[in-house]
Amino acid sequence: EPEVTQTPSHQVTQMGQEVILRCVPISNHLYFYWYRQILGQKVEFLVSFYNNEISEKSEIFDDQFSVERPDGSNFTLKIRSTKLEDSAMYFCASSRGGGSNTEAFFGQGTRLTVV
């Protein structure tokens, strides 16, 4: 069964460093998303991406964050200068369509720890 794949599963980084979280969405999906979950809190939307551009972003997704689809298979989230409060589980998701009636499939997540 096709699945969304995220790497790495766990990343530890020093405050102020840049990190890139990687995702391989399901191959025939066209819409891509990043969500995050701070420990003990609910999952929060960061950004949605379609046709090589951001279609929607939340107030969390500030200038420190960027997304990219560098090739036909990968979808990345970059955090330019990490802060302690960026420590969270980051989930990538993809869907075939972009309408709100389309099921999203989630990856297993990348646990980011900023020290």
Add this chain to the structure above:
Amino acid sequence: KNEVEQSPQNLTAQEGEFITINCSYSVGISALHWLQQHPGGGIVSLFMLSSGKKKHGRLIATINIQEKHSSLHITASHPRDSAVYICAVSRVSRLTFGEGTQLTVNP
């Protein structure tokens, strides 16, 4: 006030019991999703529904659009059902999540 509220926050049951988790929302939605999150953190989609009722194995999800309420039922619960169950609603291109319900099923 959260746009998506779940109850209860925590639920402990004995194997075989019938379980109900509730979700209420306060905004207009296109669809409601039930998801499962295991201790490792991964999220699995269980149901997406915009009306009526859906069933998959021992899981049943219902939604009442007029009352802005949905329920997830688990029949004949098993210890492997232990997980966090999350309700989320679709609005535009994003999902808005509830806080989740931690379910523990004891043998």
